[in-house]
Amino acid sequence: EIVMTQSPVALSVSPGERATLSCRASQSISRYLAWYQQKPGQAPRLLIYDASTRATGIPARFSGSGSGTEFTLTISSLQSEDFAVYYCQQYDTWPPFAFGPGTKVDIK
Amino acid sequence: QVTLKESGPVLLKPTETLTLTCTVSGFSLSNVKMAVSWIRQPPGGALEWLAHIFSNDKTSYNTSLKNRLTISKDTFKSQVVLTVTNMDPVDTATYYCARLVTGFNAIFDSWGQGMVVTVSS
Numbered sequence: 001e002i003v004m005t006q007s008p009v010a011l012s013v014s015p016g017e018r019a020t021l022s023c024r025a026s027q028s029i030s031r032y033l034a035w036y037q038q039k040p041g042q043a044p045r046l047l048i049y050d051a052s053t054r055a056t057g058i059p060a061r062f063s064g065s066g067s068g069t070e071f072t073l074t075i076s077s078l079q080s081e082d083f084a085v086y087y088c089q090q091y092d093t094w095p096p097f098a099f100g101p102g103t104k105v106d107i108k
Numbered sequence: 109q110v111t112l113k114e115s116g117p118v119l120l121k122p123t124e125t126l127t128l129t130c131t132v133s134g135f136s137l138s139n140v141k142m143a144v145s146w147i148r149q150p151p152g153g154a155l156e157w158l159a160h161i162f163s164n165d166k167t168s169y170n171t172s173l174k175n176r177l178t179i180s181k182d183t184f185k186s187q188v189v190l191t192v193t194n195m196d197p198v199d200t201a202t203y204y205c206a207r208l209v210t211g212f213n214a215i216f217d218s219w220g221q222g223m224v225v226t227v228s229s
Contacts, residue, residue, distance in 0.1 A: 036216070049215045
């Protein structure tokens with residue numbers, strides 16, 4: 001069973017700065033990785049799939065990269081609405097679907 | 109517009125059975141490339157996939173809870189039902205249903221608002 005880990009656990013960033021979030025899989029998952037954003041009191045929202053493809057309506061400041069076991073989500077210039085928790089999810093081998101533990105991005 | 113909405117009890121006692129219903133609109137449960145999943149999230153915790161069901165009634169379950177979970181659907185009513193037996197306080201969580209789109213990938217592209225379920229005596 002594939003295990004996902006994320007780092008850091010929390011990240012403090014000033015508005016307008018870049019945020020870089022990492023996700024690691026316990027074995028190679030090719031590019032079968034998605035990223036989700038979750039704001040307090042809301043359901044998760046799909047941001048990125050296939051490691052680097054933005055979902056419909058997602059701003060270009062969100063970008064994903066990586067393959068194999070190492071992946072990165074970059075938010076190029078943080079906006080106030082981007083402060084949230086971000087989860088990665090693998091779909092190379094399923095079921096089960098494995099999510100990472102999340103990275104919280106908050107205001108510095 | 110795709111929507112999913114969870115409904116069910118908000119408070120249960122230990123050992124009781126949870127029955128949650130997900131009512132969908134904007135897509136059909138007969139679509140072969142789509143499934144409906146249940147995912148839960150304990151307070152302050154991470155997302156945990158529980159189960160899913162496809163149009164052909166093929167189901168999969170999280171093995172850590174497999175014996176306690178049952179998922180079913182009524183295509184004509186556009187509803188997916190999850191039952192969880194023998195509920196415990198550790199099952200306190202927000203329960204989401206989500207559309208799983210498969211094909212070249214397998215992603216949860218639409219989610220319900222979530223249902224907060226508390227287990228307490």
